[in-house]
Amino acid sequence: MKFEGTESYVATEDLTVSVNAAVALERPLLVKGEPGTGKTELARQVSAALGLPMIEWHIKSTTRAQQGLYEYDAVSRLRDSQLGDERVHDVANYIKPGKLWEAFSAERRVVLLIDEIDKADIEFPNDLLQELDRMEFHVYETGETVRAIHRPIVIITSNNEKELPDAFLRRCFFHFIRFPDLETLKQIVEVHHPGIKPELLTTALTQFYEIRDQPGLKKKPSTSEVLDWLKLLLAEDLSPEDLKRDGANALPKLHGALLKNEQDVHLFERLAFMARRER
Structure with missing residues (x-):
């Protein structure tokens, strides 16, 4: 076995x-x-x-x-005893x-x-x-x-x-x-989204790991969340070019699938703001 x-x-x-x-x-x-x-x-x-x-x-x-293990329903047994129910004589009926x-x-x-x-x-x-x-x-x-x-x-x-x-x-x-490395994650994605275009997958996963590695992130996105995100990307028919971010737009496309609290959203918004000021 x-x-x-x-x-x-x-x-x-x-x-x-x-x-x-x-x-x-x-x-x-x-x-x-x-x-x-x-x-x-x-x-x-x-x-x-x-x-x-x-x-x-x-x-x-x-x-x-x-x-x-088990629960003993003493309340039901008391009620049945008041009603004269014969079941009350066998405690096993209330286990x-x-x-x-x-x-x-x-x-x-x-x-x-x-x-x-x-x-x-x-x-x-x-x-x-x-x-x-x-x-x-x-x-x-x-x-x-x-x-x-x-x-x-x-x-x-x-x-x-x-x-x-x-x-x-x-x-x-x-x-x-442990959180899967890139090659293992690609295998997991292939199980759930077979046939996804290699260029889209590479771009998406590269961006995903960049998000996970961002200092100050309160909740890192998980395996299940990246699978949801990829499902949305495929549903919206987005291309690798659509996923590209620049300093002015640090939030990823459809970021609600990856970032699950306002602190992390604000973190990427601050990064975008700082990038615009440095221009």
């Missing part, structure tokens, strides 16, 4: 090595990187490439680790399995995505240590122990918004998705 990328996902050699190492070690794969570099998509592509079902758990700031329970009880091996774990409270990763390590947990209301029938492939993503506990990191295999 080896992951080597897919036709719709360009995986670098170090990324495929990391995925296969995590699978071999039976450790969660912790993937970090800039937003928009394909961390979430990686899990979906691993699922597709290995022919395994996928379970996605998208983490929010209010998500608790317990929700991944709602979480995503980890689904993954552990699946009849075949699955890929479990825990997406953007750094959005949750700092204690969230620690609260899952034992469950991810032992691949089991106890349901106190019913007295049963839920054990993984087949150990899932666990992929955990993080945007590096906050540090994760050392105890949690120790149990993971780690990979940082």
